[in-house]
Amino acid sequence: MIKRQIYFGLQTLSLLFFIFLFTTSCRHSEEKKEVKTNKFVIAFTSGTISSQDPVRVVLKLPDEMYRVSSKEPPQDIFLLKPFAKGKTYWVDQYTLAFKPDKPLENGQQYHAEVDLNRLLGINDKENGTFRFGFDVVPLKFHIKLTGLEPVQNKKKYRLSGRLTASDNVPPEELERALIAEQEGKKLPVHITRAQQNAAWQFTVENIERLKRESLVTLEWKGQWECSGFDKNEELKYAVPSLESFRFIGVRVVDDPDQKVILEFSDPLDRNQDLNGLVYFTEDIPIRINIENNKIILY
Known part of the structure; x- marks a missing residue:
């Protein structure tokens, strides 16, 4: 009987304490907004x-x-x-x-x-x-890679991406926050403002095309939260070897014009006839352009 009374007393005390906290919290919230x-x-x-x-x-x-x-x-x-x-x-x-x-x-x-x-x-x-x-506004970022491009006679690559934020930040602060490395070697990162507010385009330069496949690692070192990375706040991108030719990937772009971009490891012949090689399974008329290592479908 005594145990039951003590237990009931503790329940009552806990309930009163919860009501006090709830009331205080509501009053504080109202005072803050009033x-x-x-x-x-x-x-x-x-x-x-x-x-x-x-x-x-x-x-x-x-x-x-x-x-x-x-x-x-x-x-x-x-x-x-x-x-x-x-x-x-x-x-x-x-x-x-x-x-x-x-x-x-x-x-x-x-x-x-x-x-x-x-x-x-x-x-x-x-x-x-x-x-x-x-x-x-709390400062948050999101990063998205947008393409790999061969430069300097196919011996190097340039990796491009897009960085969007919840607020404006000086580009020099972003360049300090976004770190790129290849096989332990730091790579230069250049950031320029995009057409819309709080958005930037970035490029990772001087990526070496080695005789074997290598990795470029992007790390976010800023004091602000950035999504688009894995749980270790890094993103790894596979760089094709110098002696390989392969399909890298496909992406859909909606702005400013809707198009599908197919990316390859090497530049393509702009005069190559792609009729019968690239098409939609449904009979949809398309316009095809070749730009460097990309086939672009409009």
């Missing part, structure tokens, strides 16, 4: 933004107060927590913005305060300070 309305503010930065976006507040002021936008605002009326240095400026007569000197930290939640009392030259206890919050 923004007190302000009669001078009609819009502001919220949700998730890029690390390079300015933080903005759109004001609704009496007509006599709009003169403040004709003067440069005080530089210390915008406060971010965690702290960030930057420049405060007027975008237009309604919109005040803060542009950080350096990109904000990805994955970080920020709290902002704007000293409206000082900006507007008033002394309003209820509306004189506007507080709000926002998140900076």
Whole structure:
């Protein structure tokens, strides 16, 4: 009987503790999301933004107060927590913005305060300070290889790929994060921005075509998460030997035009007649081009 009472007491205590944690968690979540309305503010930065976006507040002021936008605002009326240095400026007569000197930290939640009392030259206890919050998008990457190309009279290869990210990052940081090696020898990696934002094209240069098949290993050394690798955060690519000719693979490209690309280990004869050699099993008309080591079907 005593054991049963003790067991029941422990169950009750555990349930009360769970309810306390749940209530506290919900209250904390509500407090974090709640923004007190302000009669001078009609819009502001919220949700998730890029690390390079300015933080903005759109004001609704009496007509006599709009003169403040004709003067440069005080530089210390915008406060971010965690702290960030930057420049405060007027975008237009309604919109005040803060542009950080350096990109904000990805994955970080920020709290902002704007000293409206000082900006507007008033002394309003209820509306004189506007507080709000926002998140900076977590930084994640995805890598995809897009082709192997013979160069320098078939003695070397160039490996190409595409890197996409959840936010903008300087190319030099990506070049430090993406490491390529062949048989223990480090290979140069060049990264250029693609046409769309937060996307890059990269090439691995000076891949030797040896007398035997070798491996190029790509490793991700960055502090950010990158998918497309195996669980060891590396990707191995087989390089054909100098004396072999073989089919490497096929891939489908949808942008900008839909096409099928067949890749081979060596350059192909552009004058070769491929009629009857390359076709779809269904009777679909196609246009065929040969580019270096690729057969492209449109």
